[in-house]
Amino acid sequence: MERCDTDMMMERPLGLFRAGGRVEPSLVLASGVALVVVLPILFVMVSIFADTRDIWGHLRENLLAGLLFNTAVLSAGVLALTALFGVWAAYLTALCEFPGRRFFSWALLLPLSIPTYVMAFVYTGLLDYSGPVATFLRQHVPTVAPFMPPIRSTGGVILVLALALYPYVFLLAAGGFASQGERVLEASRSMGLSRRRLFFRVMLPMARPFIFGGLILVLMETLADFGAVAVFNYDTFTTAIYKAWFGFFSIDAASQLASLLVVMALGVLTAEGWSRRRMRYFRGRDGRRAKRIPLSRRQALGAHLFLGGLFSVAFVIPMIQLFAWVGEAWREEWHLGYGELLGNSLALAGAGAFLTLSAALILAFAGRKLTGRFMAILSRISLLGYALPGTVLAVGMVRVLTGIDHMATGLFAVLGVAISGPFLQGTVWVMPVAYMVRFLSVGFNAVSSSLGRVSPSMDEAARTLGVSGFSLVRKIHLPLIQGGMVTGAILVFIDIMKEMPLTLMTRPFGWDTLAVKIFELTSEGEWERAAIPAVALVVAGLIPVGILVWQKERTNR
């Protein structure tokens, strides 16, 4: 006993809690993750100063003003519409009571499973001049037909994006309304506020940070959107980047456009941080949630019309149309090698989810072990990727890889080995890394929220019982965060399956996935054929929405 004690004192003079000059391995790993994320962003930013006079000049003269105008109009329109749909729906389902309220409170989240580009081609196909609606009108009520507004218009893109993106505002605003404690509302009513004034003077202002948070997510998605605007031939920065690269073959011009988009994205990100800080103060403190206001018959009818209409247009009609097309195209298409597309999609998503989750675990455990400014900055940097549009990230990754390839070629030349062609760029191995950068925050949030439930005193309790190090992780941490890890992996997996521009621009030539196939088919206007991979993605996308609904129902019960 005596000997054993002194031995342990020699080996472990400082215990576990002091790094004592030793290099902390979790810090090294976390720094590695942050470096992988920040390099593509830096490479894109540096290209602002690159010299590409002829192409850049051409872009600036002919395109830039138009791109900025298009982006501004699109963003403003989508924000206004999503705010209208999202806030109204959230108010009705979170603060009012009427038959069917529970159904709408989760059903209105379902459109989240439809990627914007699927929503876009469904409505283009449905409402186009040659589509079923316009054809029907021309044949049966020819007087009305000319007055049908064209879907391929600015209004059309805005409407389609708003239908796909309003659930973000709905989700956050509903959470904001639901968290308003009963006490505050009772206090306001005791001071004599009518219901209308209660909404505008108390409820809406208190939910404002949440609504703002939802709108910021919408803005991020709008700026990042590639697939939907491509279907509409509506030029924004993302499509311009794609065209500069694959049309003009100028990666420099593409990165210069991308650098402008990075600046916008970072601006949005700053606004988001601000709104999150504000949300914390606005959360109700007393536990009881507000009593819902019962609606009168007429009011309930109005609520049904609005919510039912929104749900049909954003989910039911697109789903019916998709399945109708699948029914038509199924017979000729099913032998055409969708197995390979699906296989590629699943393999990429699997590898990407694995890598992303590993990085998320590194960050979460490092953040638990090390508290301090440096670690806080590291994790903030590592989670930047979700604000970056896929097109920008693709450009950045390619630039980083070109740099590494150059260095590698130089190194091999010194060693007397000549290698031809790129060595990393354009290989499949790079793609999971790109996905990791983009979706790390999704995986991290799931893992770290479950790890947060393991209190520091649980670690200490295990140590007083003689359990430490790896067996502590195995016996306490892993069993408790398993659920979070599975959720995180599923969310990342499906996000990767749906990701279009990043896959399109980093894949090796001919390496198609479901999302890439949809891009190719829709750019040729083949809606029926595109519906088959689209249905696969939407069905997969229902899984994370299901998880979200389950979590929401559990907290709002």
Add this chain to the structure above:
Amino acid sequence: MMYLNVKAITKHFGATCVAQGVGFSLARGEIGALLGPSGCGKTTLLRMIAGFEEPDSGSIHLQSRPLWEAGQGLAAEARQIGMVFQDYALFPHLTVWENIAFGMKDVSRREIKSTIDELLSVTGLAGVEKRYPHELSGGQQQRVALSRAIAPKPRCLLMDEPFSNLDVTLRESLSAEVREIIKRFGITALMVTHNQHEAFAMADRIGVMMAGNILQWDTPEGLYHKPETLSVARFIGEGSLLAGTLTSEGTLDCGLGAFSVAENIGREAVQKVHVFVRPEAVQIATSGKQAVARLEKSCFRGPGRSCLFQLPSGEWVRAAAETRCCLREGDAYGLSVSRDGVSLFSEHEEERFAGFSE
């Protein structure tokens, strides 16, 4: 040498000092308590004994072997010290049985079973061993935490505010029960609390801690009847503070009258002192030659009545009276004081004058 020895521990968090040369010791099988207001450094001291914090200087010995000495120490997991945490820190994914068995290693299956069965029956948890922590009441969770800490037969048991998450009625019954369990297993234990009733109910020895110092390490009776400093006197129980003068012949003169003090205090001719009087040492009479005071407030407390008198000097005196006697607020009564309920402290040093009572 005592069983647990803590010597001259100093600890800083940045610029704030949470322990300034703190020391105390416990004999084998004793239960000690660190009692003090929040932020006095008592929890940090406990965590240094457990091995979660490192002292800047000083030493900690258990069973004559060092836990911490000369800037080096055993890791927490090697100290064989059990701990009950304020939030219990039960493992939510393990059943009651698995939680209790968690720390039992290198022990035969039979022994695990017999130990846990005994613990379950002693703590009244028999029948819930298959449940998960979240399915238990607060009191049951607390007992699981205690059983888990005791099961591996630790050399010493530490408890950090073990009852603070329970409601008041449960607190009292459970603290007596926990004391019985600890005594039954013959464990040396140290607890931290800000509640003096808990400390009195649980501990053989109590250290009153303030601003990183242990002011007095004593038995509960010693703390109450012979507080060594005015701060301890004020912190433990209730009492009134009067100004008084002490002559060289040993006569104390204060608002409650003049007494002769047992011992001669050979200092200056006349000294100013603080007189600290426990409420139960004050007797109330309707008439007599004692000091006359007016009853300002009387508060019914069930077992007794707490009365607040104002002396002609303007000083306040708190006295305990019987419930049944009828006292009227605003009336004047005579007060006298029994000497063994009075402590004297020098005005400047706050220290106790030796040998006043008894």
